[in-house]
Every structure is written in structure tokens, then in C-alpha cells.
Amino acid sequence: MKEIRVALAGNPNAGKSSLFNALTGAHQRVGNFSGVTIEKHEGYLDYRECRITVVDLPGIYSLTPYSPEEIVTRRYIIDERPNVVVNVVEGTNLERNLLLTVQLMEMEVDLLVALNMIDEVEQKGISIDIDQLEKLLGSHIVPTSARQRKGLDDLLDHIISVSDGRIEIRKNKMTFSPQVEKAVESIAGLLGHERDLSKANHRWLAIKLLENDREIYSQVQKYPVWVKVELAIQEAISECGLLQGTDPEVLITEDRHAFVRGAMQECVRQPRVSRATPSEKIDMVVLNRVLGLPIFFFVVWAIFQLTFTLGAPLMDALEYAFALLSDTVAPHLPNPVLRSIFVDGVISGVGSVVVFLPNIVLLFMGLSFLEASGYMARAAFVIDKVMHRFGLHGKSFIPMITGFGCSIPAIMATRTLKSRSDRLATIMTIPFMSCGAKLPVYVLLTGAFFPPTMAANVMFGIYLLGIVMGLWTAWILKSTVLKSESEPFVMELPPYRWPTFTSVILQARMKAVMYLKKAGTLILGAVMVIWASSNYPHSRALEAELARETVRIELSPVAQEQKEQALRHLQASMESRQLEYSLAGRSGKLLEPLIRPLGFDWRIGISLVTGLAAKEVVVSTLGTIFSIGHAEEQSGLSAILRSDPGFSRATALSLMVFVLLYIPCVAAMGVMKKEVGSWKPVLLYSGYVLLVAWVASFITYRLALLFA
Amino acid sequence: MKLSELKAGDRAEVTSVLAEPAVRRRLMDMGLVRGTELEVLRFAPLGDPIEIRYKGLLLTMRLNEAEGITVNKLASAEVCTDGGGGIRRRHRFGRGA
Numbered sequence: 001m002k003e004i005r006v007a008l009a010g011n012p013n014a015g016k017s018s019l020f021n022a023l024t025g026a027h028q029r030v031g032n033f034s035g036v037t038i039e040k041h042e043g044y045l046d047y048r049e050c051r052i053t054v055v056d057l058p059g060i061y062s063l064t065p066y067s068p069e070e071i072v073t074r075r076y077i078i079d080e081r082p083n084v085v086v087n088v089v090e091g092t093n094l095e096r097n098l099l100l101t102v103q104l105m106e107m108e109v110d111l112l113v114a115l116n117m118i119d120e121v122e123q124k125g126i127s128i129d130i131d132q133l134e135k136l137l138g139s140h141i142v143p144t145s146a147r148q149r150k151g152l153d154d155l156l157d158h159i160i161s162v163s164d165g166r167i168e169i170r171k172n173k174m175t176f177s178p179q180v181e182k183a184v185e186s187i188a189g190l191l192g193h194e195r196d197l198s199k200a201n202h203r204w205l206a207i208k209l210l211e212n213d214r215e216i217y218s219q220v221q222k223y224p225v226w227v228k229v230e231l232a233i234q235e236a237i238s239e240c241g242l243l244q245g246t247d248p249e250v251l252i253t254e255d256r257h258a259f260v261r262g263a264m265q266e267c268v269r270q271p272r273v274s275r276a277t278p279s280e281k282i283d284m285v286v287l288n289r290v291l292g293l294p295i296f297f298f299v300v301w302a303i304f305q306l307t308f309t310l311g312a313p314l315m316d317a318l319e320y321a322f323a324l325l326s327d328t329v330a331p332h333l334p335n336p337v338l339r340s341i342f343v344d345g346v347i348s349g350v351g352s353v354v355v356f357l358p359n360i361v362l363l364f365m366g367l368s369f370l371e372a373s374g375y376m377a378r379a380a381f382v383i384d385k386v387m388h389r390f391g392l393h394g395k396s397f398i399p400m401i402t403g404f405g406c407s408i409p410a411i412m413a414t415r416t417l418k419s420r421s422d423r424l425a426t427i428m429t430i431p432f433m434s435c436g437a438k439l440p441v442y443v444l445l446t447g448a449f450f451p452p453t454m455a456a457n458v459m460f461g462i463y464l465l466g467i468v469m470g471l472w473t474a475w476i477l478k479s480t481v482l483k484s485e486s487e488p489f490v491m492e493l494p495p496y497r498w499p500t501f502t503s504v505i506l507q508a509r510m511k512a513v514m515y516l517k518k519a520g521t522l523i524l525g526a527v528m529v530i531w532a533s534s535n536y537p538h539s540r541a542l543e544a545e546l547a548r549e550t551v552r553i554e555l556s557p558v559a560q561e562q563k564e565q566a567l568r569h570l571q572a573s574m575e576s577r578q579l580e581y582s583l584a585g586r587s588g589k590l591l592e593p594l595i596r597p598l599g600f601d602w603r604i605g606i607s608l609v610t611g612l613a614a615k616e617v618v619v620s621t622l623g624t625i626f627s628i629g630h631a632e633e634q635s636g637l638s639a640i641l642r643s644d645p646g647f648s649r650a651t652a653l654s655l656m657v658f659v660l661l662y663i664p665c666v667a668a669m670g671v672m673k674k675e676v677g678s679w680k681p682v683l684l685y686s687g688y689v690l691l692v693a694w695v696a697s698f699i700t701y702r703l704a705l706l707f708a
Numbered sequence: 709m710k711l712s713e714l715k716a717g718d719r720a721e722v723t724s725v726l727a728e729p730a731v732r733r734r735l736m737d738m739g740l741v742r743g744t745e746l747e748v749l750r751f752a753p754l755g756d757p758i759e760i761r762y763k764g765l766l767l768t769m770r771l772n773e774a775e776g777i778t779v780n781k782l783a784s785a786e787v788c789t790d791g792g793g794g795i796r797r798r799h800r801f802g803r804g805a
Contacts, residue, residue, distance in 0.1 A: 062737035066730045095763050096739050212729070250725075253736045279766075280749075292753035381768045385756035388770070394757065488731040488773050489757060490738060493766040 002050045004163045005080075009073055009104060010088035011097050012059030013374075013494035015116040017041070018146035019088055020056040021503055023156075028506075047156045055082065061096075063103045065215040077109055083163040085109045086155070091121035091128065091143070092495070094268060098260040101137060106204050108171045110162050111139040114155055118143040129267040136263045138170035147500055173203070176255045180248055183210055183236030187229055194225040209233055210248040279374075279495040286378055296382045299375065300401075303366040305456060314358035315443070319636065322351030345531035348623050357516070359439055361508045364405050368507035372499030376401075377491060384489055390471045391478025394489055396426040400470070403433030404463070407668040410435075411675055421482040425474045427675055428685055431664040432470030434463050437615040441659045444619055445652040448638035458653075466660050469692060533583040534606075534625060542581065546574045584625070598658060598697040599651040599705075608658065614665045650704035657700045661693035709781060712758065712774035714748045720779035721745050727776030739763055740777065 010016045021028075024043025041056040057076060058069035065071055077085060087104050089097035104111055115121075121128065121143075130141050142158050144151035161167040175181060187206035191197050197205070197220075208216040210233065220226055233248075240248050276284070286295055326347050333339040370376045379401075384394030392400075396414070403410035407430050414426045434442075442462055446455035553566045580589070580602075587609060588602030595605055603625050611618035619637075626640050641647045663686045664672070673682045714720055722744045725735050739762065740746075746762035757768045 062733070064733050064737065066733055093764060096765055099737065099739065249733070250736070250741075253733075254741050257739065257741050280761075283749075283766075287750060287752070287759070289750075289753050377768075381752050381757050381759065382754075384768075384770065385752060385754035388756065488727075488734060489768070489770040490731065490734045490773060491768050492738065493759065493768060495766075 001046070004050050004052045004084065004159060005055070005082045006052055006084045006086055006159055007055045007057055007076060007080075007082040008086050008088055009057045009077070009100070010059065010116075011061055011090065011093075011100060012492070014059070014088045014090040014093075014097060015146050016056060016059060016088045018500060018503055019114060019116060019144065020054060021506055022146040022149055022152060023052075024054055045156075047153075048160060050160055052156065052159060061100060063100070063107075064211070065213050071215065074107070077104075077107060083110065084112055084159050086112045086114050086159070088114045088116050091115050091117045092124060092126065094128070095260055095264050098263060099256055102174060102256045102259060105137065105139070105171070105174065106207055108201055108204065110169050111137075112155070112158055112162055113137065113139055113141040114151075115141050115143045116146060118150065119145040119148050125271040127269045133263060133267040136266070140167055140169075174256070174259050176207075177244070177251055179236065179240050179243055180210065180251050180255065183232060183239070183248065187232050187236075190225055190228050190232060191220070194223045196223060197225075207252060210236060211252055212247075212249050277495070282496055283378070283493070286375070287382065292382050296379055299370070299379070301460065303363070303370070306362060306366060309456075311359040311362050318354065318358070319351075322347060322354070323636075325351070340535070341531065345528060348620070350620075354516070357512060359436070359443065361512050363436060363439075364512075365504050365508040367401065367405060368504050369499050370401075372497065372503055374494045374496045377493050380491060381493065388489075390475045391422075391425055391482070392429065392471075392474050393422050393426075395491065396422065396429070396474075399426055400429060400433050403430035403435060405436050407431050407433075407435050407664055408671050411668065411671045414675065421478070424676065424681075425477045425482050427672060428477055429470040429474045431668060431689065432466045432473060432661065434466045434660050435615065435668075437665065438659055440616045440619045442656055444622070444638060444641075445656055448641045449649045449652040458656075462656050462660055465657065465696070469661060469696070473688075473692075529610075533587075534585065535578075535582060537582065539578060539581040542574055542578055546570070597701075598694065599648070599654045599701040600658075601646045603646070604651075604655060608662070611659065612663060612666055614667065615659060618659055648708070650701050650708055653704045654697045654701035658693050658697040661689060661696055663689055709779060710775050711746075711748075711760070711777040711779050712771045714779070714781065716748050716750050719745065719747045719782040721782060722777060723780050724778045725776060726778070727773065731773055731776060735769075735773070735777065738767055739765065740767070745782070746779075 008016050008020055020041060020043065024045050027045060028041060028043040039058075042053065043056075044051055044053045046052070055076070057073045060067070060070045060073050063070055063074050076082075085104060087101050089101060101111075101113060115128070115130070130143070134141050140158055140162070142151055142155045144155055146152075158167065162169065176184060184203060184206045187209060188202035191200070191202040191205055205216055205220065209220065209229065220229060236248050240246060240251055244251055285291060288295075326343050329347065330339055330343050333342060370379070380394035380397050383397050387394050387396055399410045399414045410430045410433070411427050414423045414430070442459050446458045450458050549570050550567065553563055553570065556563065556566075558566075580586075584606045585602060588605035591605035591609070592600075592602045595608070600608070603622075606625060607618045607621040610621045622641070623637050626637060626644065641652075663669070669682055669686070672685075673679055676682060709720075711720065711722075722740055722742055724742060725732050725740060727735065744762050746760045749759045749761050749766070751758050752768075757770050758774050759766060759768045761767075
């Protein structure tokens, strides 16, 4: 089978991801581009005896070295040499999209243009002379509609033909204005003399040098030819300044614009634009001076209400299924040790994690809906002034929102922020945005200690506290250690689009798989460690006492019923003393003096320690530890906690605040370290959040006691 | 005059883009080059970023970025008059009229 590698490149919102999904369906995997944490979506499909591997490059507007996405894209195209580069352009916004096309043409790759959203183009009455545009660009144009799955086979046929060489890409050269063209030619000529650069695209390098491209500068500076090249660049700069009143970079950009403008005039007929497009009409309400902020807060609030209200029955069903599983498995395991491992350890541990999957899936469906619909950018626009006041960027908002799902992708998403100080501040803010894994803790505790009508409000309050503390942290960072210029805020508001069902589902499924993988491996491992450390070492003295007492009760002259009751009590107290004796009990006890003022006993102490592995483990640890001694009651964990004397509403509130604020899970710390570059800031940050968590929980606990 | 000094509903033509390299590049890549005609659509509810429309594209930027763009204000003959609340400009929170 012939192998063809295809890269999809294009503007954000051009429908690249939809096209990618439509082409590869379920055959996808997500990784990282080497060296950076920008997601790389790769998929494949088999078509006409060919295995076509498709890589979805990040959405970009240009090929400058100012954003990591742009650098990744051009490095991928140059270093990985895909057989075909498919430039996905948004048919309804052709002018802006073609600016990237022109830059891809300059790279002289085997380029195909997918004229996407052709359905919208037709609907809007825009006519595009594709033949003429093909002549101007020198590459074939295939009209597609990823949403309606139109033109996909045509695109695939073209891909195969291009990779076979049956379609020749003319690789047109755009001619720049005379001064620039002269400089490009002379610099390209100079670079041609350099033996080590013989394989490189000299013209492209020359254009980039004239565009003042740092990356290319450092690449060419190594060679002796640099001395002459630098002179030529200087000459070009002074000549352009003299004759055009500006520098080559501006001229090159303006020439590209002029080329695209010309192409548009020649090939595209647009009906006279009516007064306001539907998107603009929506914006009149959504971005309204008065309604804008309330709508913004309503959307955020609605997402969470939706997650909980819709998630609750599904959660109940899962919880029931796991209880059923325990009941079914238990009788088949006569060995008490094995039974304890499976029922108390494996099933109850994994079960109490998996049970929260509906919440997480719903939340991510909501977030990807916001993203795909185009509201996310509006949210950044509406909230930027506030974010800016805390030293953050409107764009920090999107990673921060993602932080509500999981800190790991959120921290990675801060890569879209160009300035390092903005990025650091946002990274350090994200763990305060309560992630999906902390949700199980809140759901458990609010469910156990608050009536259903109040539970959602308490949870909303917790989330709000996280936001406040996060912004406060950002402000402190930005006004002390990270005091420097903020990143520019220049952002397009894409037209509103109805997100496709499949893209929302695919997103949510990806997150669910990620969560389950974590639950399956890391969490099960953690649960087994907890189970072992809360059962071992065995106390021989306790065993002896148990035997002695059992005999004493059996021989005592009371009714059989009373004997059984006494035995049950004995069993329960022995189990809890054994837990205290175990490894876990001892470490919890060690911590107890530190957390006692927060209303926590040693059992909660253990949960907090194991919760460092992943926050949802707090729940499974509580489950394992508190279910011991309650063996005969088949009640859920919430009922057990409610009936426990060491657990009150104040404890629950204090614990939620502590879990919200204390050190992020090890996986998030790992990603953070990678993004920040060293352990030192991460460790300092850990100390800071521990302190914040302790103080906030202390205040919460004392206030709750006061009002109880 | 500067883009940041326009009011919602004003139309203008870009005469130069002068900002630090990364910002300037970004603005130009989004199609804001000399000669581009634009219309100011609105300011964000809190008065800071500004939203403009040009070439069928909606772009937002902060006022301090908009300061780097000098424009020539055009006669507002066909200014959008559909009195949507977002189009009106009342700087209650903003930088003061």
C-alpha cells in the first residue's frame, strides 16, 4: 500500500479540525510536536490502495516567528516534508485566508487548496472563479464542506494525484515591489553560494531575512556568507526607507495584501453586504454594553448547572451499577483477604472514580461547544479588561476556563500566550481553577452535607473562591516577580457557527478516554497502595485481643441477639484500631497536629496525601478508609460520612476549600515544571499554595463553626 | 488621529501601523495595512478592547494597541445607524470621552 503524508494548514476557524475529523474519523491520536507542548493531531485513512496519514497543524494566520504555533507549522513543513500540504481556507473569508496561502506558496511546497465551507459560500451568494484563482495561485483548488462531507473524495483524489506527480504544482512566484524583489534576488544569490545551504529554499530564506525573522537570522548567521548577506539587508532597508518611506517587512506584507486583493477582485464576486450579518446581530446583544457581562456570567454559570443537573441521574446509575458489581462479586470470593482486595480496594476505589465520568464528559462537551460556536473569543473580549487588570490577558481566560476541566491541557494551552510573563502568571493561576478531578470531592461532600437545592450553590461558591484566589495570585505575581510588558491583545471574533455534533462528541470522548486512562492506571495503582498501607502491618496484639474478647463474649451468659451485637461492635472497633496501627494511619497521625485546626483528623490527612497523586483519589481514599468498619451496612459513602462523628458540615466546607487550593496533582506539577523550565518556581509555588490553602481552610472552618 | 480616539460607528482609513514589532506584525497579518478601510463597531462592555470591522472581518484589540494605528477619519455618510445598544458609545466605565 502506498503511503502518503498530508499536512493540513490554515487559519484558526477555517474548519481545519472539522475537515480532519471528517477525513480520519475515529482513526486519530493526539501527541505533541517535538520539543513543544502544542497538540499534534494525527490520523489516517485508507483510500484507493493508499494509506493517507493526515496531520492537523495548529491554526495560524501567518508564518512569522512570533508565535510557537507558526514556528511549529513551518518547521514541520520544512523538516518533515509532507508529500502534500493542504491549505484549508474559509471560503467566506477568502481575503484574509489567502494571505497565508501566499506565504505557503513562497515555501514552494506541493500545495493543494481546500476551499472549505463551500456550502456557506453558496448560501451567501458569493461566486468564486475557481479556474482563474487556480491560475493565479498555481495550485489546484478543491471545494469542500467538511460539515456536509462534500468534496472529500475529490480532495483525496487530488491528494493522490499530487503525490503521484500527475498534477503539477506550478509553484508560482509572487513578484514583490521592485526594491524588495531586487534585494530578495541578491540575497538569494548570496545564499546560493553557501555550500551548506545548497538544499535550502534560498528565495524563501531571503524573504524571511528581509522580514526581520529572528529564527532565520540565527539559522543563517552561522555561515561565513552572513557578512555579505547582512550588508545586503542593510542596503535594502535604507533603500526601502528612502524610496517607500517604510521598511522591507511592511513592504513585503503590503505586497502580499496587494496580490491577494488583486486575486479577489479578479475571481470573487460578493453580493452587496446587507446591513448586518446574523453574527453581527447576535453580537449586538451578546456584546452589548449592558447585557454583555450578565450574559457572559450566565453562560459560565449555565455550563456548570448543566453539568450537575444532567450529570446527576447518570452518576446515580453508575453508582448503582458498581454497588451491584460488588454484591455480585463478593459471594464468589470466600477468602476474606481476596474479598477485601477486590471489594474494598479495586471495585470501590475505581468505582468511586469512574462514577464521576458523566460530569466530566458533560463539562467538556459544554466547553468544546463554547469554543466551536465562536463564543469563547467573545468571552475573552468581554472579560479582557478585568483580566488585564490582574495582569493577565483576555486570552488567559481560555486556558483558565480549560483549567476547570483539567489543569494539564490548560497549562499546555497557555502556549498560545506569547509573552513568558503572561504565560507564567496564567500557568500559576490555572490550578486555582477547580479542575474536573476535584469535582468528585465537592459532589461527594455537598451531596452528603447539603440539601440538593443548596448543593449547586455551594459548589458554585467554591468555584468562585478559586477564581478569586487565582486572580489574586496572578496580580501578586504580575506586580512583583513577573513585572513586565503584557502580551498584545489582537484577536479575531469568528462568525458564530453551530458546532457539529461529531466534533463536540469527539472532543468529549478524547477527554473521557484521558480521564479513564488516568483512572485505570494511576488511580488503581494509588488505590492498591492505599489499600495495602491501610491494612498492613498487622497488629498481632490486636489479633490476640480480638480472639480473647470473642471467646469472652461467646461464653458470657446473655441472649444470642445481644452476643451478636457485641461481636459486631467489637469487630468494628478492632478494624478501626487496626487502621490506626497501619502505615496509612501512622502517616495520617503524623500530619494530624498540622491539620487539626482545619477540622481534619488523621483519616482526612491520609486522603490529602494520597490526593497528590490525583485529586479524585481523595474520594477513593475516603471511600476505602471510611468503609472499613461499616462492612455490614450497604450504604453509600455519603451516608457513612454523614453519620461519622469526625465529620460535620464545617469539616466538609473546610475540606472542599483545602482540596480546591492545595498543591496540584503530580501530573499537573510535571507539566508545570516542563512549561516553566525548572523545579524551583514549581516548588516555591507549592509552598505558596499550601500556605494559602491552610489559611483559607482555617478561616472557612472557624466561620462555619460560628454559624453552625 | 489614532484608532483609539474614534467613536463607535466611525469609519476610517489606516494611514500607518506603528507598534512594537510583534504587535505590528500581528496587525498587518490580520490585514490591517495602509489603506485599509475600517469601521469601529463597539467597545467592550467595560470600555476596553475595541472591536472593528474591515474586509468582512471582526477584529478586537486593546486601546493601547489601537493607539499604534493612525487613521484618517472618513466622512460618516453611511454609518451604521441601526441603533443596537452595542453600537452606541457611552463611556461610562471607559477612558472618559
